[in-house]
Amino acid sequence: MAFKNVAVEPKTGKKIYSQEEAYQATLNYxxxxxxxxxVWINKYALxxxxxxxxEKNPDDMHRRLAKEIARVEKKYDNPMTEEQVYELLKDFKYIVPQGGPMTGIGNDYQIASLSNCFVVGNEGNSDSYGGILKxxxxxxxxxxxxGGVGHDLSHIRPKGSPVKNSALxxxxxxPFMERYSNSTREVAQDGRRGALMLSVSVKHPDSESFIDAKLEQGKVTGANVSVKIHDDFMQSVESGEPYKQQYPIDAKRPAYEKIxxxxxxxxxxxxxAWKSAEPGILFWDTIIKESVPDxxxxxxxxxxxxxxCGEIPLCPYDSCRLLAVNLYSYVExxxxAEAKFNFEQFKEHVGYAQRMMDDIIDLELEKIDAIIEKIDADPEDEEIKSIERKLWEKIQTKANEGRRTGVGITAEGDMLAAVxxxxxxxxxxDFSEEIHKTLAIEAYRSSVNLAKERGPFAIxxxxxxxxxxxxxxxxxxDETLYxxxxxxxxxxxxxxxxxxTGTTSLMTQTTSGIEPVFMPVYKRRRKVNPNDKEVRVDFVDEVGDSWEEYIVFHHKFVDWMKVNGLDTTIxxxxxxxxxxxxxxxxxKATSNDVDWLRKVRMQGRIQKWVDHSISVTINLPxxxxxxxxxxxxxxxxKSGCKGVTVYRDGSRSGVLISNKKDEKKKEKFSTFPTKRPEELEADVVRFQNNKDKWVAFIGxxxxxxxxxxxxxxxxxxGILLPRSVTKGKIIxxxxxxxxxxxxxxxxNKRGYxxxxxxxxxxxNPVFWNYAKLISGILRHGMPIHKVVDTVTSLQLDNDTxxxxxxxxxxxxxxxxxxGTIAEGTVCGECGSNNVIYQEGCLTCPDCGSSKCG
Structure with a gap:
């Protein structure tokens, strides 16, 4: 498609494409x-x-990536050419850099790291306020x-421990979980919020409080949480024997013990986990025992x-960049009936993938140099800048010394179906295990060959x-490899x-990571005006909104249809x-069909050939x-997994729906009592608008x-209420x-x-009148997201x-x-109408963007 009157950036002479021009070219691509x-235009276009x-379409992006990787290759012996790199990248067919690398390589408009993942930590396990704030x-x-960040809280002393300050x-x-969570929610990342993992050892005396923190409404909404489970704990659960918690958790002579x-x-x-999909589990002894960096x-x-997301266990101040090999493309x-997996081509490309990942480390080191230069040039006082500068110096040291990579795969589900x-x-x-064993051997072989040419990692x-x-x-x-x-x-x-591989799989048009297909065929709904011309109304919801339904086929299911002579247009x-x-x-191979125990065992067998970890979710009805x-x-x-997450499905109505006819379930609200009980458990929720502090008591x-x-x-x-009060009763x-x-x-704290x-x-009486109105519609069973819509739509003149x-x-x-669908809401990042509520935030499962407030 040709475009006229393309603008040009004055300093560089680069062409500038309008949103519509880029969209049409990319839609054609x-x-x-x-x-x-x-998704590509919003997240990855330069x-x-x-x-x-x-960039008008992903082909321009792949040229940009190939040029930069080839520039690094020229520093070493036997370099790959730009054309060789491009052939591996183009059309997202074979090798797909993810997230940070795809956005940042060759991007001079943004001073940012190429790393997808970081872990930070306190040297000496300091739990002083200074260490915690650092x-x-x-x-x-x-x-x-x-960057997405993880850190562990096991070094923080348990509640009630003596301290030498005014708190005693x-x-x-x-409280520190809340602090870190709130900080995450404050950081803007081009329409997204930051991503945080908080972990704690089950040995820690506060681990029960940690486990419960996310179920308390309004707390820790900006972080994923996982518990580090040790073998002796699992053995205690099996045997029914008591378990000793202690602080410090690794001390031979702990200061505090608790049976x-x-x-x-x-x-x-x-x-x-059954109720809210968290906490996740990290089998920590397995992680440490299997870890090569340890x-x-x-x-x-x-x-x-x-x-x-749990797939990269890290030491403090290390980072990792990610890349996926598209398994579907190796099926001939x-x-x-003649389908087969081309192992020879796969082996060759895994070697190239590992080589490209090592090149990306050099590109990352250049990015870190630019970040440090930016920090030095900033006008802030040197004392203010010192923590940020030292942080990047530590990350630079780890990246240069260890040269950690993150080669992975996508399209496992489609690859298996295709063969x-x-x-x-x-x-x-069995076949998946053979694929991952092959990948591990060839990636390690490539790393050894790189050591011959470029030298081994420093230690x-x-x-x-x-x-x-x-x-x-x-x-x-492979004894020769060793x-x-x-x-x-x-x-x-x-x-x-x-x-x-989230958005990556949208562009490879395959299943994600090692996950099975979600559904090969499903329906989407879009809200329509029934009075418009040529509008088809297929569904009217409980509040009278009209929706049109249309069938969506999974991309590779369409490939199967074509092979079998089925018309994809009718x-x-x-x-x-x-x-x-x-x-x-x-x-019977969708995420809801696959036998859960079999999936866990599959994860355990593949994990034996992955030196970091695997991000996988067990979907339950x-x-x-x-x-x-x-x-x-x-x-x-017992299967050797390093971590596991379960997600129990809620009943989702709205835009993305199953094709089954009998899946509509009763609302939980039908169990509400018709007469108000004498007393109700209550949450206290505080919020601030402008400079005013507000409080809500929610029965x-x-x-x-x-x-x-x-x-x-x-x-x-108003009401004077201690900040520590978050729960009570309304009588x-x-x-x-x-x-x-x-x-x-x-x-209160003393038990009174x-x-x-x-x-x-x-x-204020006006607040009370509106509260009565809202309470009335809550009690009569209106779904909460509809109540929120009603409150938001109130036309009020008074600012207060x-x-x-x-x-x-x-x-x-x-x-x-x-999982509740936000009806009529379109994702501002990728345009999807499959937007859901997740922990009070509007979240798009298709591209991962999240908006809170």
Whole structure:
């Protein structure tokens, strides 16, 4: 497609494309895939800070990447040419750099790191306020460069421990979880919020509080949380024996010890994961035992936490860049009886992938130099800049010394279907294990060859690694490789991972990571005006909105249809679609079909050939019992997994829907009592609008809002309430005249009960009247996201009331069930209409963008 009147950037002479020009060219590139086109333009196209676009489609991006990688190649012997690199990258067919590398390589408009993942930490495990605030600043400094960050909290002393300051005792872990979470939510990343992982050892005396923190509404909404589980804890759960927690957790003579019930903690972990998909589990002894970098723990490579998605365990101040190999592209004659996987081509390309990853480390080191130069040039005082500068110097040292890489894969689900194997079966798992064993051997072989040409990573020592389980598995498979590694060393301290390839898989138009297909065929809905011409109304929801439904086929399912002579352009009935899927290799191989125990065992077998970790989610239907989660966790531990996450599906209505006819479920709201109980459990939610501080008392039935009282806090007309109070009870009473009133009762730190009488008249009468209105619609079963819409749409003239309205909406959003579709909302980043509420934030599962407030 040709464009006229293309603008030019004056200083560089580069062409500038309009949004529409780039969109049309990219839509053509992706053969009409609107979502892939919008994701690429919004996330990966080269832009300056004014939003000018300098690439019209991904082919321009691949030329940019190839040019820069080839420039690095020229520094070394036997360089790859720019054309060779381009052929591997083009069309997202074989090798796909992810996230940071794809955005940042050759991008002179943005001073940012190429790394996807970082971990930070306190030297000497300091839990002083200075040390804690240093970590807070470090994570913010990394997030502003678009990095995801993880760090561990096990070094913070438990609640009630003596401290030598005016507090006298420590507040424990949870307040600092909130601090780090809030900092994450404050950092803007081009329309996204930062990504944070917080972990703690189950040995820590505050681990139970850590496990519960995310279930307390309004707390720790900006972080993923995972518990580091040790083998002796799992053994205590199995045997029913007591478990010893201590602080410091690794001390031979701890300052504090606590004997606890392992089974009680285990049930709490299982319940919370069943209820909210968190905490995740990190099998820490397995991680450390299998970790190659931990052979150098005394030299600064002791693993302390993971990145936000859990696929890269890291030592403090190390980082990693990610790249995926597209497995589907190595299947010859896919979906036919002659289909086969081209192992020889795969081996060759894995070698190139590892080589390109090492080149990207050199490009990252250039980026870090630019970041440090930027810090030095900034006008701030040297003392203010010192933490940020030292942070990047430490990251620079680790990147240069260890040269860690993150080679992974995508399209495992499609690859298996294309060779005629059903995901989750024993044959499919055997084949997957062979793929990943091959990848590990060839990546390590490439790293050894790079060591011959470029030199090994600075601290390589074969003696240190001789007992590492993964190194010994490689030795058993290929003695020559091991002999060469001992002789020449290895270029990279660790090499492999399997990440959740999110937006990458949208552009490869394949399944993500090692996950199975979500659904081979599904429907989307878009809201329509029934009065418009030529509009088809297929569905009218409970509030009267009209929707058009249309069928979406998974891209590789379309390939299967074409191979089997099926027309991809006609409209099929539901019965025809069901029969079609039954005949395909995707039948009973979706994320909801695959046997959960089989999937865990598959993960464990593949993990043996991945030196970092694997990000994978076990999808469970809504109606499974909690005990199943515990059973899956035990199976994961015994299978050798390094971590595991479960997600129990909620009933999702709205834009993305199943094709089944019988899946509509009753709303939980139907269980609300018709008569207001005498007392209700209550949450206290605080919020601030402009300079005013507000408070909301939210009465609950189960875990759902039933009524709300709101107003200004700490003023002459408001309520004086200690900041530590987050929960209590709302009790219905009568005053001296027999009129009903609502009192709030809470228990203070000393265990005494305190009652605030008359919430109904403590606040401004206008607030009270609106609160009665909102409580009424809550009690009568309107879904919470609809209540929020109603509150938001109120037309009010008074600024104070509008501030109150915004705060109430924000407070209630926290109770919208995760996965609820935000009807009529379009993702501002990728254009998808599959936007959902997640922890009160609007989140797009298609591209990962998130908007809170």
């Amino acid at each position: 992706f053969k009409g895939d609107d979502l892939a086109a919008r 832009k300056d800070s004014f939003g000018n676009i300098y 970590i807070d600043q470090e994570q913010v400094q990394l997030m502003k460069r678009r 005792t420590s507040t424990g872990i949870v 606890t019930d392992a089974e009680k903690i285990w049930k709490k972990i299982v319940h919370n 052979c150098y723990a005394d030299l600064g490579y002791k693993t302390v936490s993971t990145n936000p 004659k896919p979906f036919t 005629g194997l059903r995901y989750g079966t024993e044959d499919a798992t 390589y020592d074969a003696e240190r690694e001789k007992n590492n389980p993964l190194i010994n598995r490689l030795r058993e498979q 002999t060469d590694m001992v002789k020449y060393g290895r270029r990279n301290i660790a090499l492999l991972t399997i990440a959740p 409209k099929y009935s539901q019965e025809e679609l069901d029969k079609m899927v039954e005949k395909s290799p995707y039948y 809504n109606d499974v019992e909690e005990e199943l989660v515990g059973k899956l966790y035990f199976e994961a531990w 609950l039935v189960g875990d759902l809002p039933y009524e709300i009282f709101t107003g200004l806090q700490d003023d002459e007309d 219905k009473n009568r005053d001296e005249d027999g009129n009903s009133r609502y009192d709030f009762q809470y228990t 009960k305190t009652t605030i009488e008359g919430l109904s008249y403590k606040f 009331i509008n501030s109150w309205k915004a705060g109430v909406a924000r407070a209630l959003k926290k109770y919208i069930p995760n």
